[in-house]
Amino acid sequence: xxxxxxxxxxxxxxxxxxxxxxxxxxxxxxxxxxxxxxxxxxxxxxxxxxxxxxxxxxxxxxxxxxxxxxxxxxxxxxxxxxxxxxxxxxxxxxxxxxxxxxxxxxxxxxxxxxxxxxxxxxxxxxxxxxxxxxxxxxxxxxxxxxxxxxxxxxxxxxxxxxxxxxxxxxxxxxxxxxxxxxxxxxxxxxxxxxxxxxxxxxxxxxxxxxxxxxxxxxxxxxxxxxxxxxxxxxxxxxxxxxxxxxxxxxxxxxxxxxxxx
Amino acid sequence: xxxxxxxxxxxxxxxxxxxxxxxxxxxxxxxxxxxxxxxxxxxxxxxxxxxxxxxxxxxxxxxxxxxxxxxxxxxxxxxxxxxxxxxxxxxxxxxxxxxxxxxxxxxxxxxxxxxxxxxxxxxxxxxxxxxxxxxxxxxxxxxxxxxxxxxxxxxxxxxxxxxxxxxxxxxxxxxxxxxxxxxxxxxxxxxxxxxxxxxxxxxxxxxxxxxxxxxxxxxxxxxxxxxxxxxxxxxxxxxxxxxxxxxxxxxxxxxxxxxxx
Numbered sequence: 001x002x003x004x005x006x007x008x009x010x011x012x013x014x015x016x017x018x019x020x021x022x023x024x025x026x027x028x029x030x031x032x033x034x035x036x037x038x039x040x041x042x043x044x045x046x047x048x049x050x051x052x053x054x055x056x057x058x059x060x061x062x063x064x065x066x067x068x069x070x071x072x073x074x075x076x077x078x079x080x081x082x083x084x085x086x087x088x089x090x091x092x093x094x095x096x097x098x099x100x101x102x103x104x105x106x107x108x109x110x111x112x113x114x115x116x117x118x119x120x121x122x123x124x125x126x127x128x129x130x131x132x133x134x135x136x137x138x139x140x141x142x143x144x145x146x147x148x149x150x151x152x153x154x155x156x157x158x159x160x161x162x163x164x165x166x167x168x169x170x171x172x173x174x175x176x177x178x179x180x181x182x183x184x185x186x187x188x189x190x191x192x193x194x195x196x197x198x199x200x201x202x203x204x205x206x207x208x209x210x211x212x213x214x215x216x217x218x219x220x221x222x223x224x225x226x227x228x229x230x231x232x233x234x235x236x237x238x239x240x241x242x243x244x245x246x247x248x249x250x251x252x253x254x255x256x257x258x259x260x261x
Numbered sequence: 262x263x264x265x266x267x268x269x270x271x272x273x274x275x276x277x278x279x280x281x282x283x284x285x286x287x288x289x290x291x292x293x294x295x296x297x298x299x300x301x302x303x304x305x306x307x308x309x310x311x312x313x314x315x316x317x318x319x320x321x322x323x324x325x326x327x328x329x330x331x332x333x334x335x336x337x338x339x340x341x342x343x344x345x346x347x348x349x350x351x352x353x354x355x356x357x358x359x360x361x362x363x364x365x366x367x368x369x370x371x372x373x374x375x376x377x378x379x380x381x382x383x384x385x386x387x388x389x390x391x392x393x394x395x396x397x398x399x400x401x402x403x404x405x406x407x408x409x410x411x412x413x414x415x416x417x418x419x420x421x422x423x424x425x426x427x428x429x430x431x432x433x434x435x436x437x438x439x440x441x442x443x444x445x446x447x448x449x450x451x452x453x454x455x456x457x458x459x460x461x462x463x464x465x466x467x468x469x470x471x472x473x474x475x476x477x478x479x480x481x482x483x484x485x486x487x488x489x490x491x492x493x494x495x496x497x498x499x500x501x502x503x504x505x506x507x508x509x510x511x512x513x514x515x516x517x518x519x520x521x522x
Contacts, residue, residue, distance in 0.1 A: 044306030044335070045368045052465035053454070074305070075468075083454040083466055104381055106500050107306045113368075120365055120449055144516050152512045161447070162502040164509075181510040183501040186422070188381055193314070193344045204313035205344055207336075234505035239367050240444040241423040244495035248425075249442040251417060253409045 002063075003029035003090035003154055008076040010097065010110030012039045013058070013068040017096035020139035021128060022066075024146050025093060028154070030063050032089070034080035036110075037068040041099075043110040045117070046072045055079060073114035081121065091154055092118040095128035096146075098137055102129075102167045102221040103187040103213070106235060112165055119163040119237050124153045126163065131225050132170035141171050145179065145230045158234075165233040169225050180229045185220035187213040263324075264290035264351035264415055269337040271358065271371030273300045274319070274329040278357035281400035282389060285407050286354060289415070291324050293350070295341035297371075298329040302360075304371040306378070307333045316340060334375035342382065352415055353379040356389035357407075359398055363390075363428045363482040364448040364474070367496060373426055380424040380498050385414045387424065392486050393431035402432050406440065406491045419495075426494040430486050441490045446481035448474040 005025045009018045013035040025031050037056065040046075048071045059066040069079055073094065081088060097111040106112045111127045118125030128146055130137055149166055158164070165184075169176060191209030198204055213222050224231035266286050270279045274296040286292050298317065301307075309332045320327040330340055334355065342349060355375040362370040372388045379386030389407055391398055410427055419425070426445075430437060452470030459465055474483050485492035 039311065042308045042310045044304070044308065044374060046305045046307045047303045047369055047468070049303045049468055050300070052457070052467055054463070054465050078452060078468065079454065079466065082452060083456070104498060107374075107377060107381075107498065108308055113305060116368060120368075145514075148514045148516055152514070156512060159502065159505050159508070162505050179514045179516070181506050183503060183506065184499055186499075191339060191343060193340065195344070196313075202315070204315050205340065206313055207308070207310055207339060232509060233500075234502040234509055235500045236502035236505075237365060237368065238445055238447075239494075239496045239500065241420065241495040241497035242444060244420050244423050244497075245442050245444065247420070248493060248495055251413045253406075253413070253440045255405050255409055255440070 005029045005031050006080045006085065006089040006092045007031060007033045008035050008073050008080065008094050008114045010036065010040045010043060010073045012036050015098065016135065016137065017098050017130065017139060020142065021093060021096045024143050026064060028147065028150060032080060032085060033066040034076040034084060035068055036073060036076060037070055040072050040110045042108050043072045044108055045074055045113040047074045048072060053079060055083065073110040074117045077114045077117045088123050091150065092123050092125040093128065093150060096139060096142065097129035098135060099133040100129055100131040100167050100225060101127060101165060102225055102231060103185040106165055106184060115163045116237055119161055122160065124158050126150060126153055127165050129167045130170060131167060138171045141176065142168050149232065161237045162234050165235045167221055167225050167231045169228050174228055176230060177228050179232060180224040181232045182219050182221050182224050184233050185213055185222035186215040187211060187222060266290045266292050267341045267346065267350040267353045268292060268294045269296050269334050269341065269355050269375045271297065271301045271304060271334045273297050276359065277396065277398065278359050278391065278400060281403065282354060282357045285404050287325060289411060293341060293346060294327040295337040295345060296329055297334060297337060298331055301333050301371045303369055304333045305369055306335055306374040308335045309333060314340060316344065334371040335378045338375045338378045349384050352411065353384050353386040354389065354411060357400060357403065358390035359396060360394040361390055361392040361428050361486060362388060362426060363486055363492060364446040367426055367445060376424045377496065377498055380422055383421065385419050387411060387414055387427055389427045389429065391429050391431060399432045402437065403429050410493065422498045423495050426496045428482055428486050428492045430489050435489055437491060438489050440493060441485040442493045443480050443482050443485050445494050446474055446483035447476040448472060448483060
């Protein structure tokens with residue numbers, strides 16, 4: 001039996017990165033695509049609860065189905081699993097994102113939110129991103145890496161609550177050196193707001209920023225990509241800082257039970 | 262010097278939970294509120310990058326300022342820090358959310374996204390939520406707990422990259438038993454889509470679900486709240502599943518460097 005693979009992304013149904021991922025996955029299994037009908041970059045783990053969702057059927061063949069919806073990447077996973085397939089797929093892949101999702105970008109990324117959503121549902125899942133924000137990015141070098149990583153996930157169980165964040169260096173004339181399994185780098189966006197005035201003399205702001213590492217480790221995703229390796233970070237849905245529980249338990253909360261008013 | 266406290270939320274500038282939190286924080290320091298001009302529940306870590314942001318000044322006094330903006334909770338933190346204050350506040354608090362953000366809700370929650378954003382910027386931060394979704398929820402019992410927890414964070418450094426997710430039981434006639442520092446429960450939303458037809462005979466879908474724990478531990482946020490304790494989960498911005506790095510490093514990726522095509 002061919003595996004059933006659900007594909008989504010956050011750049012929207014028309015994005016070249018999605019098309020590249022579809023082409024690769026169709027060699028591995030039966031593919032169902034459910035992607036946002038418009039770009040949803042930076043949507044994080046947003047989910048649509050205030051307005052109704054709509055699904056648009058685009059292709060429906062034996063081995064391949066394609067749908068768009070008016071929701072977020074997380075909505076796409078929920079709709080794909082619970083309204084379209086009505087079963088769990090064997091694998092959910094998201095991407096290929098136009099732009100790196102290394103380091104803390106995992107928290108902003110709609111691509112990775114879809115993958116975390118799958119992990120909550122105990123479905124094996126991988127997010128793929130290319131370190132090139134251009135819509136015309138060249139995806140010609142990514143297939144062997146994506147095929148190898150997806151095949152491993154199909155054949156080996158991931159730990160419960162764990163999914164993968166894969167980042168691939170942009171095509172730069174040098175051969176990719178290999179694959180590194182690493183941790184999320186400590187980094188931040190050094191940001192500011194560009195303040196402007198509209199024709200009615202009212203202020204508005206554009207967010208602008210530069211991704212800035214503050215991590216000197218060589219075992220990070222950021223380091224791997226900058227050194228022309230494909231990075232794999234295992235990512236977990238448990239955000240508890242377990243090592244901090246004891247510290248905070250020792251704080252004095254100074255409230256007598258029942259006398260709080 | 263009074264501490265400078267930035268307040269935001271995801272239920273919007275008019276929410277009673279935000280008003281309750283403002284009242285409590287004004288006893289602890291100088292308060293600046295930057296909140297979304299409309300409800301932003303379930304927005305996760307969404308950030309506005311495709312459209313410009315606007316800020317509306319509502320109150321500007323010596324010890325108290327209040328602004329709304331057309332963005333998400335994460336946008337509010339960025340605007341507050343980088344466009345309004347132009348310095349780091351001593352504390353960022355978010356909430357009080359109408360509804361629990363225990364367990365995996367930390368990933369969906371705009372309230373907690375604002376707090377994680379603060380942690381990325383090395384600003385001490387706490388998200389407060391009440392286990393009552395009603396807009397008319399009773400916040401009369403929360404002040405001593407919020408005051409005690411916020412005072413501790415102002416006086417004790419949190420570890421780097423760590424913030425707090427605080428959930429408070431709804432007022433239920435029984436006194437709250439105390440405070441527990443716990444881990445995020447393993448749970449999920451048992452969801453389905455309610456399929457309907459509009460007057461033009463087109464299908465649309467409403468997401469509906471029931472929060473369901475699959476965790477038998479007594480050291481979790483979900484257990485604490487159900488047993489009438491205030492729960493504190495230290496939450497971290499590092500999502501790496503460190504314990505899975507070795508396992509995945511042993512996979513065979515079977516790609517000869519430089520021969521990937």
